[in-house]
Amino acid sequence: MLEIALIYLAAAIVAVPIAKRVGLGSVLGYLIAGILIGPYALGIVGDQTDVMHFAEFGVVMMLFLVGLELQPARLWKLRHSILGLGGLQVVLTAAAIFAFCYWVFTMHWQTALAIGLMLALSSTAIVLQSLEEKGWLKQEAGQNAFSVLLFQDIAIIPILALLPLLAFAPQSSSKEISDSIIASWPVWQQVGVSVAVIAAIIAGGKYVSAPLFRYIAQTHMREIFTIFALFLVVAIALVMQSIGLSPALGTFLAGVVLAESEFRHELEADIEPFKGLLLGLFFITVGASINFELLADEFTTVIALVALLIVVKACILFSLAITFNISKKQRLLFALALAQGGEFAFVLLSVTTTLSILTPEQTSLVTLVVAVSMLVAPLLLMAYEQLQKRTSNSAPEFDKPEQISSAKHVIIAGYGRFGQIMGRLLHAQGYDITVLDHSPSQIELLRRFGNTVFYGDAARQELLEAAGAHTAQMLIVAIDDADKTLEIIKLAHKNYPQLKIVARAIDRRHAYQLLNLKVDAFNRETVDSAINLAVDALELLGNNKEDALRAGKLFRDHDRAAVLQLAELWGDDASYGVAVRQRMEDLKQVLQQDKQAQSDLNTCDSGDCEDGLTELADRPKKADDAHIE
Secondary structure: OHHHHHHHHHHHHHHHHHHHHOOOOHHHHHHHHHHHHOOOOOOOOOOOHHHHHHHOHHHHHHHHHHHHHOOHHHHHHOHHHHHHHHHHHHHHHHHHHHHHHHHOOOOOHHHHHHHHHHHOOOOHHHHHHHHHHOOOOOOHHHHHHHHHHHHHHHHHHHHHHHHHHHOOOOOOOHHHHOOOOOOOOOHHHHHHHHHHHHHHHHHHHHHHHHHHHHHHHOOOOHHHHHHHHHHHHHHHHHHHHHOOOOHHHHHHHHHHHHHHOOOHHHHHHHHHHHHHHHHHHHHHHHHHOOOHHHHHHOHHHHHHHHHHHHHHHHHHHHHHHHHOOOOHHHHHHHHHHOOOOOOHHHHHHHHHHHOOOOOHHHHHHHHHHHHHHHHHHHHHHHHHHHHHHHOOOOOOOOOOHHHOOOOOOEEEEOOOHHHHHHHHHHHHOOOOEEEEEOOHHHHHHHHHOOOOEEEOOOOOHHHHHHOOOOOOOEEEEOOOOHHHHHHHHHHHHHHOOOOEEEEEEOOHHHHHHHHHOOOOEEEEOOHHHHHHHHHHHHHHOOOOHHHHHHHHHHHHHHHHHHHHHHHOOOOOHHHHHHHHHHHHHHHHHHHHHHHHHHHHHHHOOHHHHHHHHHHHHHHHHHHHHHHHO
């Protein structure tokens, strides 16, 4: 067993970095690694069916982490796409494949229906991993693709219940095809137990898990917290599996319930490494399962069937994208992301083989078609990415209001170099933040690094409303367009008077305008960095550090007071010019008096000037008060 583990690790270490470096992505790298070490290439490992069953637990962990990212309110917003879009995708795709198998290949209707149902499913592991890796999961297409995948996970339950009814071997007992301990119970009892278990998971996650996590956190032993997190996921998966439900669905629900927990981020950090490791193992086993001998013998047939599967599913998905008003620029991504077969097809194939619904030859062919389609899936997304780069001259559409999550505390408009610093600090202090930015390239870059940023114009009231302006505490306007900043502030003052407004000032003139709009706080974008650099320059010129810092503070205080005073005179050129010149003279006098006072303090002998020390020390403050206040 250790030898096999070593082989898997070595294959991943070699293949994945190379695949990433040449732009193929980690998923394709794992698949290639599996192909190379599999029984049909180098033959280093044999049949990996048992390993795949273990590795499928990575999908379970992935759904748990996805659930942690979706608060119940957010999930409720997706209900229409989960039931409507997901349901129609499964039904229409299964019907199309059934019709093709029944009339073109003249299969028995039971066989055709079983193949249609299993090929209607897509790969949760490949789709979510690839979309997240490329920063597309939070986009409209990514969210809708997730909704469809979630419905497919739910659909596994009725599909597994339906398959025994299609069996050509009625003598096969349900125990042979199911590990469910309630498989022999009446249907109404099975439904009741299933509902009760799901309700228990939700209630336990909401009312029981938090005290347990707090108790364990008090031990200050990170490994115990990690163990409990893994125990929670494994226990829920085992309970769901024991009653014939999808383990991934159970852990997803648990993740959703825990999404509002204070331990959410620590759970993510603890589970993420295990999820990544098991998913990588899963992808390797998929690559190793590709039967290249059968592929060589039936090359034309297999490639034609894979192409047909992808085309049929993509066309249906694209049509549904139009029907459900997915934006034009997102429809193709939505269609290509879900056009492959999925890992659950392997589970269903083992059941159909036991029930003699498919012949061994048909099972081998369908397995190969699904595996090859999964291998092609990352290539389709790469092709889409290249197409987008070539056709990205026009700006993308704004995110729809319903796609934007609302903030509890702070909305940040503009997430460039200024907004990011503020956002990182506030987020690190535990504040809930929603970010709106109007730069397509900035959005793409930030999403690649895992930031939750929405593409929108904060000057549009419907987007500001969707971001939670009616309940948020603060609006930070950090964009680099002075006029747009003023427009957003006026809109916020008019419609959301409870918002505290903090703004980025481009220059002194812009600061005056912000003061006239009575913002709660502002700062010019270059003032502090320029003063800090000037302090460093003073040190390099021979001043000691304390004197340089003191000069910087005096300048900052004086400049702040000057802005407040001069804002009242802005627009009156004559008075403003006189006041500016006076403030410049005042600043020069304050700094010179402070420098002289410090020099006197440093050179004064204690015996000669002891009586005047207090006066010298107070002189800069008095000058400061006279000219700044």
